[in-house]
Amino acid sequence: MEKLAKELFLSRPYLSRRFKEETGESLTDFILKEKTEEAKRLLRYSGKSLTAIGNYLGFSSQSHFARVFKKYAKV
Numbered sequence: 001m002e003k004l005a006k007e008l009f010l011s012r013p014y015l016s017r018r019f020k021e022e023t024g025e026s027l028t029d030f031i032l033k034e035k036t037e038e039a040k041r042l043l044r045y046s047g048k049s050l051t052a053i054g055n056y057l058g059f060s061s062q063s064h065f066a067r068v069f070k071k072y073a074k075v
Contacts, residue, residue: 001027036072039065 005012019027035057042053054065069075 001031032068033072035059036069039069040073 001016002012005015008015010018016027019025019030023030039053039057042048042056043050046053048056050065051062054062057065059065059068
């Protein structure tokens with residue numbers, strides 16, 4: 001999120017606030033939902049392992065990836 005804010009020349013708090021005002025959803029939730037959808041596509045079509053997918057998507061640990069995936073994939 002920090003990188004996105006810098007690329008848009010906005011502060012992170014301002015970007016987060018404006019995103020929520022416009023969409024009704026937090027930027028963090030949006031990003032994690034998108035990562036979950038990408039993980040589902042990769043699981044289905046890439047043949048990559050869960051560990052490789054979690055690393056590719058930038059999760060700090062497998063346990064964090066598993067928690068996020070369960071929450072947003074409704075598993």
